[in-house]
Amino acid sequence: MNPISLRRVRAVAGKELRDYRRNRSLVAGMTIIPLVFLITPLVQVFTVTPADLQHGAWLVYMLGIPAVAPTVIAAHAIVGERQQGTLEPVLTTPVRRDELLLGKALAALVPSVAVSYLIFGLVVAVIAVFAEPQSAAAVLRGPAIAAQIFFTPLVAAWSIWIGIIISARAKDVRSAQQIAMPISLPSFAVALLVAMGVIPATLPVACLLAAILAGLNIAGWAMSVAAFDPERLITR
Amino acid sequence: MTRALPDGDSQVPSGIGNTAAGPDEPAISVDGLTKRFGGRTAFADVSFEVARGEVFGFLGPNGAGKTTLVRTLGTLVVPTAGSATVAGLALKPENSARIRSRIAVMPESAGLYQRLSVNENLSYFAGLYDVPDPDKRIAQVLASVGLADRAEDLCGALSKGLRQRVSLARTLLSDPQVLFPDEPTSGLDPVAAHEVHQLLDGLRGRGVTIFLTTHRLDEAERLCDRVAILNTTLRVIGRPADLRDRLFAKTLQVVTRRPLDRPDVVFTGLPGVQAWHDQDPGDYLLTVTDPAVAAPAVARAVVATGADVLSIGEAPHSLEDVYLLLVDPGTTGTTGIDGQEHR
Numbered sequence: 001m002n003p004i005s006l007r008r009v010r011a012v013a014g015k016e017l018r019d020y021r022r023n024r025s026l027v028a029g030m031t032i033i034p035l036v037f038l039i040t041p042l043v044q045v046f047t048v049t050p051a052d053l054q055h056g057a058w059l060v061y062m063l064g065i066p067a068v069a070p071t072v073i074a075a076h077a078i079v080g081e082r083q084q085g086t087l088e089p090v091l092t093t094p095v096r097r098d099e100l101l102l103g104k105a106l107a108a109l110v111p112s113v114a115v116s117y118l119i120f121g122l123v124v125a126v127i128a129v130f131a132e133p134q135s136a137a138a139v140l141r142g143p144a145i146a147a148q149i150f151f152t153p154l155v156a157a158w159s160i161w162i163g164i165i166i167s168a169r170a171k172d173v174r175s176a177q178q179i180a181m182p183i184s185l186p187s188f189a190v191a192l193l194v195a196m197g198v199i200p201a202t203l204p205v206a207c208l209l210a211a212i213l214a215g216l217n218i219a220g221w222a223m224s225v226a227a228f229d230p231e232r233l234i235t236r
Numbered sequence: 237m238t239r240a241l242p243d244g245d246s247q248v249p250s251g252i253g254n255t256a257a258g259p260d261e262p263a264i265s266v267d268g269l270t271k272r273f274g275g276r277t278a279f280a281d282v283s284f285e286v287a288r289g290e291v292f293g294f295l296g297p298n299g300a301g302k303t304t305l306v307r308t309l310g311t312l313v314v315p316t317a318g319s320a321t322v323a324g325l326a327l328k329p330e331n332s333a334r335i336r337s338r339i340a341v342m343p344e345s346a347g348l349y350q351r352l353s354v355n356e357n358l359s360y361f362a363g364l365y366d367v368p369d370p371d372k373r374i375a376q377v378l379a380s381v382g383l384a385d386r387a388e389d390l391c392g393a394l395s396k397g398l399r400q401r402v403s404l405a406r407t408l409l410s411d412p413q414v415l416f417p418d419e420p421t422s423g424l425d426p427v428a429a430h431e432v433h434q435l436l437d438g439l440r441g442r443g444v445t446i447f448l449t450t451h452r453l454d455e456a457e458r459l460c461d462r463v464a465i466l467n468t469t470l471r472v473i474g475r476p477a478d479l480r481d482r483l484f485a486k487t488l489q490v491v492t493r494r495p496l497d498r499p500d501v502v503f504t505g506l507p508g509v510q511a512w513h514d515q516d517p518g519d520y521l522l523t524v525t526d527p528a529v530a531a532p533a534v535a536r537a538v539v540a541t542g543a544d545v546l547s548i549g550e551a552p553h554s555l556e557d558v559y560l561l562l563v564d565p566g567t568t569g570t571t572g573i574d575g576q577e578h579r
Contacts, residue, residue: 002333005366007363007366008363008364008366010363011359011360011362011363011364012360012363012364014360014363015349015352015356015359015360015363018351018352018356019349019351019352022351022352023351084347084349084350085343085345085346085347086347086348086349087347088312088341088343088345088347089341089343089347089361089403089406090364091312092310092312092336092339092340092341092343093336093361093364093365093410094333094334094336094337094364094365094366095333095364096333230312231312231313231314234307234312234313235273235304235307235313
C-alpha cells in the first residue's frame with residue numbers, strides 16, 4: 001500500500017480550518033462549551049479551604065474541555081459535508097479514506113487543543129493572581145499542570161475519532177453531536193475521578209492512562225476508516 | 237464570455253491525469269455491469285465501449301440508473317456483477333485511487349464550499365489531485381471558464397450558472413482523460429447552458445473523453461458523437477442519426493395549399509411509397525423506401541392533379557422521438573420501424 005500523501009492530508013486540514021473559522025455555529029459551540037468548564041475550578045479555588053484543595057488534582061477537571069469541545073467539530077466532519085453536498089466531489093478525487101479522515105481529525109485537533117490550553121492558561125493565571133496563596137499553591141502543582149498539558153491532545157484526539165465515527169454514520173449534524181458528546185464523556189469521567197482523588201494521580205497511573213489513550217487513538221483512526229463507507233454515504 | 241482551454245495547455249504540468257491508456261484502447265469499456273441495492277436493481281447487464289476523445293451521451297428517465305452507473309465507473313459504488321475498464325485501468329478496488337486520478341466527475345449539484353472563495357475551493361481540490369504549480373493551474377482553469385475576475389468571490393454568493401462553471405473548472409484542474417459531467421446544465425438558463433456547451437465543446441477539441449449524462453435531448457444531439465439510452469438495462473446505443481434511421485422508417489411530408497380530392501389515388505402505387513396517412517388537411521406523411529427515389533415521383537403526381545404544392549421534404553425525426561419510442565412508446569405519434577403507427 002502506498003504511503004499517505006502528506007500534501008493531501010494538509011489540503012484537507014487547511015480547508016477544514018478555513019471552513020470552521022467561518023462557520024458561526026461551530027465557532028459558537030467551541031466558545032461556549034470551554035467557558036462552561038471555567039466555572040467549577042474557579043468556584044472551588046475561591047470557596048474551598050486550602051486543606052481540602054490538597055486532596056485530588058482539581059486542575060485535571062479541565063480535561064473536560066478537550067473531552068467534550070472537539071465533538072462539536074468532529075461530529076460535523078462527515079455528515080456536515082454530506083448535508084451540504086460537498087462530499088461526493090471530494091470522494092471522486094484520488095484522496096484515500098485514511099488521508100481524508102486524518103486531515104479532518106488534525107483540523108479538529110488544532111482548535112480543540114488551542115482552546116483547551118487557552119482556557120487552562122486563563123484559569124491558572126486567575127488562580128495565581130487572585131486566589132489565596134495557600135489555595136493557589138494547593139492547586140497549581142507541577143505534576144497536575146504537566147498532566148493537563150500532556151493529556152489534553154490525547155483526550156481531544158480520542159473524542160475527535162469518536163465524533164468522526166459517529167459523523168460517518170449519522171443522518172444529520174445535530175444528531176451526530178448529540179450522540180458524540182455523551183460517548184466522549186468516559187475519558188472525562190476518568191479525569192474527574194483523578195481530580196477528585198478517587199484514582200491516585202501518580203506517575204505510573206499517568207503513564208498507563210497515556211498508553212491506553214494512545215492505543216485508543218490509533219484504533220480510533222482505523223475504526224473511523226472502517227466506518228467510512230463512501231457508497232453508503234452517497235447513495236442513502 | 238467563456239473560452240476553451242488553450243491548445244498549449246497540454247504543456248502545463250497537469251496532475252496525474254493524461255498518461256495512461258494506449259491510443260487504441262477505449263477510454264471506457266463496460267461488460268455486463270450490474271448494480272443492485274438489496275432487492276432493487278439500479279442497472280443490469282450493461283455493456284458498451286467509449287472511444288478515446290469521444291463525446292458519449294448517456295440518456296434515460298429519472299431513476300434509470302444513470303447516476304449510479306457514473307458513480308460506479310467513478311469508483312464510488314461497487315458493482316454487483318460485471319467488469320469495466322476506465323481510463324486504461326480495470327475497475328477494481330486496488331485501482332480506485334489511480335482511476336480517480338485519471339478521471340473527473342462533475343456531479344449534478346456543484347458541491348462547492350459556500351463559505352470559501354472560488355480560489356480556496358480550487359486550491360483544496362488542486363491539493364487533493366496533487367496538481368503541480370497549483371496557483372498557475374488554477375489561474376488557467378479559471379480563465380478557461382471565464383471566471384478569472386471572480387477568484388476571490390465566496391462561492392455562496394455566486395449564481396447557479398457561475399457555480400456550475402466553478403464546478404467545471406474544478407474538474408479541469410487535473411487535466412483528466414475522462415470527464416463525467418452529470419446533468420451539467422440542469423437548472424441553468426439558456427445563456428448559461430450555452431456557455432457550458434461551449435466549454436464541453438472546447439474539451440472535445442482537446443481530445444478529452446466526455447461521458448455526458450443528461451435529460452436534455454437537444455444537448456445530447458448537439459454535443460454527442462454517440463448516445464446510449466438506459467432504463468435499468470441498456471435500450472439502444474449509436475449515433476443519433478443512425479438511431480433515427482434504425483428505429484424509424486423514412487418519411488416524406490407533403491403539404492398542399494388545399495386538401496387533395498383523392499389522395500389514395502395520387503399516392504398509391506407510386507415508386508418507393510409504401511404507405512401514407514394525412515395528419516392534417518393538406519398535410520400528408522408518406523412512408524417510403526428511399527426519399528431520393530420517391531420524392532420526384534410524388535411531386536409529379538401531386539402537381540398532375542393541379543394542386544398547389546407548398547412543400548415536399550423528408551420528415552425529420554429527432555433524438556426525442558427515438559428516446560420516447562424506447563422509453564415511453566405511448567407518447568409518440570410516429571411510425572415505427574415495424575411500420576405500425578405509435579400514438
